[in-house]
Amino acid sequence: MQRIINDPDHLVDEMVEGFTLTHHDIVAPTGNPRVLKYINAPVAGKVGIVTGGGSGHKPAFIGYIGEDMIDAVAVGEIFSSPTGRSFYDAIKAADSGKGVAVLYGNYSGDNMNVKMAKAEAEDDGITVKSVVANDDVPSAPASERDKRRGVAGEILMWKVGGAKAAMGANLDDVIAAAQKAIDNTRSIGIGLSPCTIPAVGKPNFEIEPGKMELGIGHHGEPGIRVADLTTADEMAEMCLDTILPDLPFAAGDDVVALVSGLGATPVSELYVFYRKVNQILGSKNMTVFKSYVGNYFTSLEMMGVTLTLMKVDSELKTLIDHKANSVALKQF
Amino acid sequence: MQRIINDPDHLVDEMVEGFTLTHHDIVAPTGNPRVLKYINAPVAGKVGIVTGGGSGHKPAFIGYIGEDMIDAVAVGEIFSSPTGRSFYDAIKAADSGKGVAVLYGNYSGDNMNVKMAKAEAEDDGITVKSVVANDDVPSAPASERDKRRGVAGEILMWKVGGAKAAMGANLDDVIAAAQKAIDNTRSIGIGLSPCTIPAVGKPNFEIEPGKMELGIGHHGEPGIRVADLTTADEMAEMCLDTILPDLPFAAGDDVVALVSGLGATPVSELYVFYRKVNQILGSKNMTVFKSYVGNYFTSLEMMGVTLTLMKVDSELKTLIDHKANSVALKQF
Amino acid sequence: MEYFLNSEGSVVVRDIINEIRSNRDYLGEIDGAIGDGDHGINMNKGFSMAGERINQSHSFSEAAKTLGNVLMMEIGGSMGPLYGTLFKRFFRETKDHDRITAEIVLKMLESALDGVKEIGGADVGDKTMIDTLAPAVSAMRAATISHCSFRDALMKSLEAGREGRDSTKDMVARIGRSARLGERSRGVLDAGAVSCCIIMESMTESIPAILRND
Amino acid sequence: MEYFLNSEGSVVVRDIINEIRSNRDYLGEIDGAIGDGDHGINMNKGFSMAGERINQSHSFSEAAKTLGNVLMMEIGGSMGPLYGTLFKRFFRETKDHDRITAEIVLKMLESALDGVKEIGGADVGDKTMIDTLAPAVSAMRAATISHCSFRDALMKSLEAGREGRDSTKDMVARIGRSARLGERSRGVLDAGAVSCCIIMESMTESIPAILRND
Numbered sequence A, B: 001m002q003r004i005i006n007d008p009d010h011l012v013d014e015m016v017e018g019f020t021l022t023h024h025d026i027v028a029p030t031g032n033p034r035v036l037k038y039i040n041a042p043v044a045g046k047v048g049i050v051t052g053g054g055s056g057h058k059p060a061f062i063g064y065i066g067e068d069m070i071d072a073v074a075v076g077e078i079f080s081s082p083t084g085r086s087f088y089d090a091i092k093a094a095d096s097g098k099g100v101a102v103l104y105g106n107y108s109g110d111n112m113n114v115k116m117a118k119a120e121a122e123d124d125g126i127t128v129k130s131v132v133a134n135d136d137v138p139s140a141p142a143s144e145r146d147k148r149r150g151v152a153g154e155i156l157m158w159k160v161g162g163a164k165a166a167m168g169a170n171l172d173d174v175i176a177a178a179q180k181a182i183d184n185t186r187s188i189g190i191g192l193s194p195c196t197i198p199a200v201g202k203p204n205f206e207i208e209p210g211k212m213e214l215g216i217g218h219h220g221e222p223g224i225r226v227a228d229l230t231t232a233d234e235m236a237e238m239c240l241d242t243i244l245p246d247l248p249f250a251a252g253d254d255v256v257a258l259v260s261g262l263g264a265t266p267v268s269e270l271y272v273f274y275r276k277v278n279q280i281l282g283s284k285n286m287t288v289f290k291s292y293v294g295n296y297f298t299s300l301e302m303m304g305v306t307l308t309l310m311k312v313d314s315e316l317k318t319l320i321d322h323k324a325n326s327v328a329l330k331q332f
Numbered sequence C, D: 001m002e003y004f005l006n007s008e009g010s011v012v013v014r015d016i017i018n019e020i021r022s023n024r025d026y027l028g029e030i031d032g033a034i035g036d037g038d039h040g041i042n043m044n045k046g047f048s049m050a051g052e053r054i055n056q057s058h059s060f061s062e063a064a065k066t067l068g069n070v071l072m073m074e075i076g077g078s079m080g081p082l083y084g085t086l087f088k089r090f091f092r093e094t095k096d097h098d099r100i101t102a103e104i105v106l107k108m109l110e111s112a113l114d115g116v117k118e119i120g121g122a123d124v125g126d127k128t129m130i131d132t133l134a135p136a137v138s139a140m141r142a143a144t145i146s147h148c149s150f151r152d153a154l155m156k157s158l159e160a161g162r163e164g165r166d167s168t169k170d171m172v173a174r175i176g177r178s179a180r181l182g183e184r185s186r187g188v189l190d191a192g193a194v195s196c197c198i199i200m201e202s203m204t205e206s207i208p209a210i211l212r213n214d
C-alpha cells in the first residue's frame, strides 16, 4: 500500500487537523474533534444544515462546509458512519433556534446514528428534520427507491438545501427543497480499480484489468454488472442508459450534470467523459443548465467516475445558482 | 491500463472540448483548438498573462485561466510542450496592447517553443517578456538554479503575476513581481507510484512497493533518491530538510505553503502531510501566511505529493491575497 | 440453581473483547467479500477501547454497560449502534441481579434481539447479525423451558446461532452496505452474523467456567 | 558527378517517415528509461501527419519543407522545434538545386546541426540528438574533402553517427527532461540520439538507390 499516512488509526484525526489548519477562513473546530462547523455557525435566523458520513470521500463531507452551504459535519472513520454523538454535536453546533435539517446519505449506519442523534437533540428542544439521499440508481430497483444509496447527488441536495436556508426559509421549506432536489436527482458510478482502507492494508475487492464495474458504490460495493473496459464515450452512454429512464428525464428538460472522479482518475479524463454526456443529452433535446466536473465525491484512490443528473425547474435553478463559499464549491 | 479515454490521440482535444463546455462562464475557445482564453481576454488596459505546457497536470494549466489570473493558455499533448504556434496564438489572445508576460516552467521544449512564439509575436509588434519557473529544488544544485524544472510553484507565480497585472501594473512590473515570486519559491515532490501516458499504454518507470522516489519530477523524472516508504510525518520532514536550507527560509519568515497531490493520492492524506509541515514550520518559528492543500498540479494518476513554499513579504502577501476567479483557484 | 455471580462476570465480557480482537482480520476479509471490508477494524477498535476501561473488579453488568456505551457513542458505523444496543440491553436486564441464571441470560438475549431489530429495522432472512442472534435466542428459550442445564442451554443456543450464521451464506442481503447486490451477495457469509456468532461462542466458553450451583 | 534529382528525392523523406513510424514503441521505451516515455509518440505523430501531406510528386526540398513545417508548428514538445529546424534547414540548403550532390548534403547537415544547436542550446556531450548529428556531420565533411563516393560518404557519416549515438550511453544527461539525474542517467542511450540515428540510417539506405552519375 503506497500511501501518505502515519498510524492508520489516527488518519482521520490528523486529516481533520490539517484540514482545519488550512481552511481556518471557512471552517472551525468544535468541542468534538469529529465535528467541524462553518466559522459563523450557528448563523442567526437561519435553519442549520448538517450532514455527516464516513471519511475517505474528500472533499465530501467537510469540504462542503461554508457560507450558504453546510453549517456542521459529523466525521466518521474511513467508510464508516460517524457516531450518534457526533451527529448530535453537529446538530447542536448548527442550531440557531430555527431548527436543523440533517441532509445525509442512505446507509444503515448513518440512518441509525442520525436516528439516535435526532432523538437526543429533540430532548434538548431542537427541531430536527432530515432528508435521506438515495440517488444511486443501480443500488436498488425503482420500486424500492427507499433502499437506494446516496452518492454524489448529495452535493446537489446540500447546495439546494443550503441556498434555501440562506434565503431565510423555515425548516419545512428547507426540507421540502432538499427533498425535491434529491427526488429529481439520479446517479451512477463506474469503478475501474479497487481502493484500500489504510487500516485494512489491502484492497477489499478486485477489478480485473480489462474489466470495469458498472454501478459500483462509493465504498466499492459491487455494481450491477462487470463489463469489459470500454471507451469513455461508451461509458457515458451506459451511464445515461441506466439513469435517464429512471426519473425519467425527457426531451425539453433542463438538467444539472455533475461528473466526479472516484479519486485516482486523471481529471482530464473526466472532461472527456463529460463531453460525451453533454453530446448525448443535446441529441435528446435536454439542456445542461450547469455542469460540475472534478473530484467532488471520491472513494479514496479508486479509479472511476460517477455521473449525477438533476432535473431542474426554475426554483431549483435559482437555488443551484445561488452563491456558495465552501472549500470544494465556490460560486459567486 | 484502467482509464477513461477514447482514442489516446484525441484525448487532449476531447478534454479541451469537455473543459470548455463545463467552464464557459470563465473560459472561451479561440481560433486555435489548443489555445483557451479567459472569456474577457484581452482585458483592456491590462498586461496579458500567458502560460502553457504539456497536458496531464490538471487543473494546471487551463484551470488557472480566469479573472485576475491567466488570460490565455497554450495546451500541449500529454507531457509535451505546446507548439510554438499555440504559444504565439495565446500571446495574441492575451495582448491588449500593454504587452504580455509569458510565465512558464523550465523545460527544454517549452523554452524552445516560447522562444519561437516570442520572436513571431515581436514581429507583430507585441512586447513579450517571460519568467521561467525553476522552483524544483531536487532537479539541480543551487549553483545551477537556471537548470531547475518548474513545478507547482508556477501556480504561485501565476497568482502573483495575475494579481499584479490586474492591479494595473505595467509589463516590467508584472515581470518583476512574477520573478520575485518564483525566486522566493522552492518545491519538492515525492512519488509513490508511476503514471501511464495513455498513448504509451504502460508506465514508463517503476516504483517498487515499499519504496518512494524523493524529488520526483512532474512527468515521473527520477528524483534524487529512492528511499524506503515511510510515514507521512517523515515525508514532510524529508521535504522540508531539502527545501528549507535552499533559499534559505529562516526563523521569522512568513511563508505560503502549497501541498499538491500528484493525482491518485486521497486528498485526506494531503492534509495529514500538511499537518506535519505546519508543525515543523511552527517549531522553526516560521508562520504560514496562507496554505493551499489539494490537487493543484498533478501528474496523471501518479501517487505522491509535492510541497511548495514561498517566502512572502508584504508585497507578495497582498498579491497572494488578491481575489481570483479561475476554475482551480477561487478567492474572493 | 445454576448461576454465575454478576460481580465475577466481567471475565465474560473481557473474553468477548479478546475474541473479537483476535478475529479482526478474519472479519475484515468476510466483510470485504460483499461489504466494504471494515467490519474487523470497526469491531476491533470499539471493543479494544472498551477493553481498556474494563477490569476484573467490574461486574458483568458494569462491563456490559461500559462496552455498550463505548460502542454506542464512540464507534459509529453500523456496529456502534447495533452492538451498542446489544450490550446496553445486556446491562439493562442484568443490573438488578447478583446472580445471573440461564433465565436471566435468556431475557437479556431476548431484549438484545428486540433492541437490535428496533434500531436497525432488519429481520431474520436479511443476511445480518440477526440471523445468528434470533435462532440463538429461540434455542435458548426452548432449552430454558425444557430445563436444560445452563451449560447445555448455552450449547444449544450456540449451535442454533452457528446454523443461523451459516444460513446467511445462501441468503441475498437485504440490508446494510452489502444489500441490493441481488444474487451477487449470495455464497458468502455475512460479516455481522459471523461476529455475533463469535460473541456467542465466547460466552459459551466463559460462562460455564464460572458457574456456581447452590 | 554523383547526385540525385531533387524532383525524385521525396522518397528519401518518405522513407525517413516510415522508419520513424515503425520505431515508435522502441523510441518510447528508450525515452521511458530516463525521460518521460513519449518520444516515440511525439515523433510518430509529427512524422505521420507530415506523411499524409507528402507524395511522390513532391521534390526532396518540398517534402523536407512540409515535414519541417509540420514539426515546427504542429507538434510541440522538444521534438517539434528541434527536428522542425533540422528539416527546414534541409529545405533551405537544397531548394535552389535540381541536383543534390554529396557537397549539398554536407551543407544541409552542417546547417541543420547549427540550427539545432542554436534553438536548443545543447552541444556535444550533453546526451542529446546532437551527439549523433555532430560526429555524422564531421565524418561527412572529411569524406567529402577526401572525395569519397557519395555512398561511401554517407556510410562513413552513418558510422560516425552510430558511434555518437552509442557514446550517449555513458554520458550523464545535461539537457532535456532526463537531464540532472546526475549519475542515474548514465547507462542508457539517449532517445533523441537514437531517433536521429534512425534518420541517418534511412538516408544512407534511400539515397544510394536513386543516385545518378553523369
Ligand SMILES: Nc1ncnc2c1ncn2[C@@H]1O[C@H](COP(=O)(O)OP(=O)(O)O)[C@@H](O)[C@H]1O
Pocket (backbone or CB within 6 Å): A079, A080, A081, A108, A109, C031, C035, C036, C037, C038, C039, C040, C042, C043, C077, C078, C079, C082, C116, C119, C120, C121, C122, C127, C128, C129, C130, C175, C176, C177, C178, C190, C191, C192, C193
Ligand atoms: N440494519 C441492520 N440491522 C442489523 N444488522 C445490520 C444492519 N446493517 C448492517 N448490519 C450488520 O452490519 C454488518 C456490517 O458491519 P460493518 O462492516 O462494521 O459496518 P458498515 O456496513 O457500515 O461498513 C453486516 O454484515 C450486518 O450483519
Ligand SMILES: Nc1ncnc2c1ncn2[C@@H]1O[C@H](COP(=O)(O)OP(=O)(O)O)[C@@H](O)[C@H]1O
Pocket (backbone or CB within 6 Å): B079, B080, B081, B108, B109, D031, D035, D036, D037, D038, D039, D040, D042, D043, D077, D078, D079, D082, D116, D119, D120, D121, D122, D127, D128, D129, D130, D175, D176, D177, D178, D190, D191, D192, D193
Ligand atoms: N535542448 C536540446 N537540444 C537538443 N536535443 C534535445 C534538447 N532537449 C531535448 N533534446 C532531445 O529530445 C529528446 C527527448 O525528446 P521527447 O521525449 O520527444 O521530448 P520531451 O523531452 O519533451 O519529452 C532527448 O532524448 C534529447 O535527445
Ligand SMILES: [Mg+2]
Pocket (backbone or CB within 6 Å): A078, A079, A080, A081, C036, C038, C077
Ligand atoms: Mg463501513
Ligand SMILES: [Mg+2]
Pocket (backbone or CB within 6 Å): B078, B079, B080, B081, D036, D038, D039, D077
Ligand atoms: Mg514529453
Ligand SMILES: [Mg+2]
Pocket (backbone or CB within 6 Å): C031, C035, C036, C037, C038, C039, C177
Ligand atoms: Mg463494513
Ligand SMILES: [Mg+2]
Pocket (backbone or CB within 6 Å): D031, D035, D036, D037, D038, D039, D177
Ligand atoms: Mg520525452
